[in-house]
Amino acid sequence: MKIHILQIPDEGKHIEGEDPASVFELEDGTVESIAPLFYSLDVGLSEGGLFATGQLRTTFRMGCVSCLDPFELPIEVNDFACQVELDGREHVDLTESLREDILLALPPHPHCDGNGQRTCPGPPQSGSKSTPTESQRDVWGDLDRLKL
Ligand SMILES: [Zn+2]
Numbered sequence: 001m002k003i004h005i006l007q008i009p010d011e012g013k014h015i016e017g018e019d020p021a022s023v024f025e026l027e028d029g030t031v032e033s034i035a036p037l038f039y040s041l042d043v044g045l046s047e048g049g050l051f052a053t054g055q056l057r058t059t060f061r062m063g064c065v066s067c068l069d070p071f072e073l074p075i076e077v078n079d080f081a082c083q084v085e086l087d088g089r090e091h092v093d094l095t096e097s098l099r100e101d102i103l104l105a106l107p108p109h110p111h112c113d114g115n116g117q118r119t120c121p122g123p124p125q126s127g128s129k130s131t132p133t134e135s136q137r138d139v140w141g142d143l144d145r146l147k148l
Pocket residue numbers: 064065066067068069111112113120121122
């Protein structure tokens with residue numbers, strides 16, 4: 001998402017749009033970006049810098065840490081804020097800042113029932129206690145209990 005400095009009036013400007021899902025460059029396979037990165041930002045100039053505040057929104061698909069089912073998780077960042085020094089540039093690319101803030105909003109241990117739209121069926125009935133994910137699930141369960 002590039003901003004042309006010369007197109008920002010003194011009173012600032014409201015910018016809305018989207019960047020393609022490919023900006024997230026997710027390659028580890030556990031989280032997949034399935035929607036564009038929508039942004040709604042107020043940008044302005046001050047003392048040689050550009051600042052932007054506003055909202056970001058996108059959707060990811062990832063695996064539930066309990067039942068291991070893939071599910072879709074909308075992510076919203078409502079308090080995005082960043083400031084960039086201009087160094088005489090006429091264009092500023094905010095893509096990296098948007099991307100980082102969205103990725104920071106991802107849950108470290110996502111549950112498919114986190115948004116209340118379904119009930120997690122729980123761990124799959126594999127009949128084996130030695131699957132690699134078994135111990136991981138125990139850790140996540142402990143963390144959940146700690147939070148309560
Ligand atoms: Zn689940």
